[in-house]
Amino acid sequence: MNQYVLKLYITGHTAKSDRAIANLKNLCEKELKDQYELNIIDVLENPQLAEDEKILATPTLIRELPPPFRRIIGDLSNTDKVLLGLDLFPKNNLTQKGD
Amino acid sequence: MAKKGKLKNEDSKVNKLEIKKLKTGISGFDVISNGGLPINRTTLVSGTSGSGKTIFAVQFLAEGIEKTGESGIFITFEETPEDIRKNMLSFNWDIQKWEKEGKWAFVDASSKPEEESIEAGNYDLGAFLARIEHAIQKVGAKRVSMDSLGAIFTQFTDSAQVRKELYRITMAFKNLNVTALITAERIEEYGEIARFGVEEFVSDNVVILRNVLENEQRRRTMEILKFRGTTHHKGEYPFTILTREGIIAIPLSGIELKQKSSNIRISSGVSELDKMCGGGFFRDSIILVSGATGTGKTLMVAQFIAGSSKNDERCLLFAFEESREQLFRNAGGWGVDFERMEREGKLKVVCMYPEVYGMEDHLVAMKDIIEEFKPNRIALDSLSALERVSTIKSFREFVIGLTALIKHKEITGLFTSTTPTLLGGPSITESHISTITDAIILLRYIELFGEMRRGITMLKMRGSKHDKDIREYTIDHSGMHITKPFRNVTGILSGNPMNVPDQELERLGVMFDEE
Numbered sequence: 001m002n003q004y005v006l007k008l009y010i011t012g013h014t015a016k017s018d019r020a021i022a023n024l025k026n027l028c029e030k031e032l033k034d035q036y037e038l039n040i041i042d043v044l045e046n047p048q049l050a051e052d053e054k055i056l057a058t059p060t061l062i063r064e065l066p067p068p069f070r071r072i073i074g075d076l077s078n079t080d081k082v083l084l085g086l087d088l089f090p091k092n093n094l095t096q097k098g099d
Numbered sequence: 100m101a102k103k104g105k106l107k108n109e110d111s112k113v114n115k116l117e118i119k120k121l122k123t124g125i126s127g128f129d130v131i132s133n134g135g136l137p138i139n140r141t142t143l144v145s146g147t148s149g150s151g152k153t154i155f156a157v158q159f160l161a162e163g164i165e166k167t168g169e170s171g172i173f174i175t176f177e178e179t180p181e182d183i184r185k186n187m188l189s190f191n192w193d194i195q196k197w198e199k200e201g202k203w204a205f206v207d208a209s210s211k212p213e214e215e216s217i218e219a220g221n222y223d224l225g226a227f228l229a230r231i232e233h234a235i236q237k238v239g240a241k242r243v244s245m246d247s248l249g250a251i252f253t254q255f256t257d258s259a260q261v262r263k264e265l266y267r268i269t270m271a272f273k274n275l276n277v278t279a280l281i282t283a284e285r286i287e288e289y290g291e292i293a294r295f296g297v298e299e300f301v302s303d304n305v306v307i308l309r310n311v312l313e314n315e316q317r318r319r320t321m322e323i324l325k326f327r328g329t330t331h332h333k334g335e336y337p338f339t340i341l342t343r344e345g346i347i348a349i350p351l352s353g354i355e356l357k358q359k360s361s362n363i364r365i366s367s368g369v370s371e372l373d374k375m376c377g378g379g380f381f382r383d384s385i386i387l388v389s390g391a392t393g394t395g396k397t398l399m400v401a402q403f404i405a406g407s408s409k410n411d412e413r414c415l416l417f418a419f420e421e422s423r424e425q426l427f428r429n430a431g432g433w434g435v436d437f438e439r440m441e442r443e444g445k446l447k448v449v450c451m452y453p454e455v456y457g458m459e460d461h462l463v464a465m466k467d468i469i470e471e472f473k474p475n476r477i478a479l480d481s482l483s484a485l486e487r488v489s490t491i492k493s494f495r496e497f498v499i500g501l502t503a504l505i506k507h508k509e510i511t512g513l514f515t516s517t518t519p520t521l522l523g524g525p526s527i528t529e530s531h532i533s534t535i536t537d538a539i540i541l542l543r544y545i546e547l548f549g550e551m552r553r554g555i556t557m558l559k560m561r562g563s564k565h566d567k568d569i570r571e572y573t574i575d576h577s578g579m580h581i582t583k584p585f586r587n588v589t590g591i592l593s594g595n596p597m598n599v600p601d602q603e604l605e606r607l608g609v610m611f612d613e614e
Contacts, residue, residue, distance in 0.1 A: 011225030014291055020220070043226040044192035049234030055226040057255070060216075074220030 001020035004028075004086070009050060011058040012041045016075050020059035031036040031088050061085070079083040105326055109458065109512040118329040121242075121278045124162025125155070129350030129372045129546040131332045132323055136304070141269045141279040143301040145293040146308030149295060149564045150467050152282040153318065154190070154245035155308065157183065159280050160203065161192045163242045170202045171242035176250035180205040190345045204234040215597045218256060224264035235275055243272060244281040252295045266300035292324070303327040309335065315459065321348055339459035339498050347463055350501050364609075365476075365511055368406025372540075375557055375566035384561070385512045387482075387533065390542030392552060395574055396515040397421070399540070400478045401430040402578055406436070408445050412475035418450045418464060419484040427448070433578045444521035447472050455482045458493040461485065462500050468502065477505055481515040482532070498532045537561040543569075545596050547588065554591055555581060 008024060010017035021040060026037050043050040043058060053062065063070040063086060074086040085088065120134035130134050136142050137161075146152045160171035175183060183205075184194045197203035208227065217222035235243070237281055239343050248265070273280045281301055288309050292298040298305065305324040310317055320335035336346040367386075373379045380386055390396050400416065407414040426448060430437045438448035449468060456464065469477065479501075486494050498514075504561035505512040514536070533539060539558040544551055556569040568584035569591050588596050 011176055011223075011229055014225075015391065016221060016223070021219075047229045050226045051206070051230050054207055054211075055230075056251075057216075057222040057224055058226040059222065060226065069214065071214060071216035072219050073216050074218050074222045077220035079219075080284045081217055085217040085219065 003064070003066060004032045006036060007041060007053075007062040007064060009043055009053070009055045009058055009062070010016070013042075015090055017024045017059060019077065020061075020075040022099070023079070024061065027079060031083070031086075040062050057085060107196060108180035110591060111469060112600055118326075120329070122167065123159055124166040125346050125348065126344070127157055127338065127350045128346070130334050131321070131348055131352035132326070133330050133332065136278055136280065137326060137329055138278050139273055139276055140303055141272055141281060141301050142304035142306060142318070143293065143298060144280055144282045144306045144308060144546070145285050145297075146282070147285055147310060149568040150308040150310040150416045151338075151346060152284075152308060153178065153183070153246050154187075155346055156280055157187050157194075157244040157284050160242050160244050161187075161190075161345070161544075163201045163497060164197055164578065170238040170239045171244065172204045172206060172598060173237060174206040174208060174243065175177070175243040176208050176210075176230065176245070176254075177247050179209050180207050186473060187511055189342050191343050192345075201238050206230050206234050208251065210250070210542070216254075222496055223326060224268070227264075229269055231268065231422065232271065232275065233419070235277060237341075240277055243277045245279065245281040248283040248297050249294050257375070259576060262296065264298075269301055271600070309575070312482060313393050313492070316490060316493075318457075318493055319459065319488065337459050337493065341460070341463065344519070347459075348453045349459060349462060349496070361509065366406040366409065367399075368402030368404070369579050369581065372555070372579075373568075374537065375555075375568075375570070376560050377523075377563045377565050380511055380574045381512055381562065383506050383509045384537035385505065385514065385537040386540065387536040388513060388515045388540045388542065389518055390515075390522065391544055394500055394542035394544060395572075396517070396542060396580060397426070397429060398433055398574060398579055400435075400480050400513060400515060401433055401435045403476065404430075404440070405578075406438055407476045408443075409443075413473065414440070414446050414476040414478065415469065415472050415474035416446065416448045417477070418448060418478045419453045419479075420481055421450070423450050432576065433574070435578070437551070447474070453488045458485070458489045458497040462497050465501065466504055467509070474510060476511045476513070478513045479515065481517055483515075495532065498535055502535050538565075541592070543591060545571075545585065545588065547598070555584060 008020065008044040010020060024038070028038065041049055042056065059073070059075055061072040061076060061082070063072070070085050072082055076082050103585050104480050108554070119138045120132065120136060121138045122135040124127050144152055144155055149462050149547050157173065160173055163169035173183070187194055194203055234240070252258050252261055265594050269279065285291065288311050291422050292305060292307070292600065304326050307324055309320045309322070311320070319338050319340070322335045323331040323333070328476045332350065336348050336350055339345055339452070340346055351471050361508045362383050363382040366379050367373050367376070390564050404414045404416060423431070427437045437446060438449065447468070452524045485497065487495065503511065538560040543554045543556050545554045553572050555572050557565040557567070568583045570581050572579055572581040584589065587601070589599050590597050
């Protein structure tokens, strides 16, 4: 079951875009395995989609589901902030606290 | 021949290097800017809140669509497109219609307050640029307005990055062959150009809009601070914002330069006065009539109007002091039939309260009436009434603007001004505008042997010989009658008339032997 619906907007395949994709996939596999659906949208190919969603900065990660709707911008290298935006707590942190 | 050809080539080279301008269509601005905004460049329009930036930005696109058939895109950071569509309807700009016709596109960069974004790493504004390019291509835009820059800095924490990205966007405008206008906020009317160091990346062309509070009155001005590599008029020019028309700038120096002058004389309506000024007023001159209350200024206006009808001319009267009924009744008392003249289309009387508008609005309204009625003569009764409700600066600008307009159209203008004291003394009005007028007529009370009498004199008349006497005049049912000069009196103008014995007069006559 896909609990999370995520959209990642990028502008072409730049280093920044690739970094964001890698960071996001890595994090999702770790924290949301089999619980997410990820769409990657290249704004250069679909500018109207960016217009509809009012995207200014790229990369931008949109959390469509579960509510609330959230925007996370940047190459997602700051994992703590991404997790915060997705309302997730790192598993290893939790286990550490549990100890 | 060969030489000639070479010269021609060099000429065209020079022309190519010259920066061309795009006519904005904003009334008056194209005069101040010597032809509009530099083409394919970006111009920063900076102003405090309420200075008319958004209207300027919208009008830039609207005039393009309506006057030159150029499409435009509007990038909004602050107001939502819905708000802009709604707000601009009062100016007769139907943005929704233009959007349907494919002449206008919005790029909505306004932030939703409920949607705060989290920053997690490096980013750029690539998506924004892609959207702008997309919108420009969609409507084939030649014009771009971006309003207002400050708001984007509050959406992102890294202002250095935002500045860098905005610079990239202005560079993209150049490649896309669009002429762009970016608005930005400033905090003080006279201070740094704009907030957030915006001028660091759009510094080639800067226009400043001001909305200064002066003696409890708002005064709007625009100033072109710089246009890199091309010319413009310098200094602040007043402008006004009218519903249905938008921004109208008043380019004072722009119109002054084109004044012609003629030697054609016209009648003042009083034959003795015509003689005093050497055969009548010049056709495109401005005459100021100064006098205390009750000396007969409005009478001079009535006679001036009556004089026009004799030559089959048309006359326009702006009255700021008296009502229509009062004016018509008084003119009738002097044998001038305003009602008949209006019926015959030779006269138009416009009565206004000075307080209803600001000076710029008065000027624009009067200009419209003048252009519609096309008069040969214009009378204004009185300037002092207008001066009461304005600041010195805007009053002077008003008079300059009006006189320039009148002269440009070869119209004769007669303005009246009320002196504050009964006997002698200049009014404040005169000291501000006397250099602008071509002729000054003084009407003065003279107290002689316990009797109030009236005197008239031509203080100056440019380009003509004129009578230097102070002559007595009387007023009756057939108007003004000028008679002989006051010979035995001195000190009339200073307000202290004194009788001079005949002997003394003879002695003085010998002292200053006249040419």
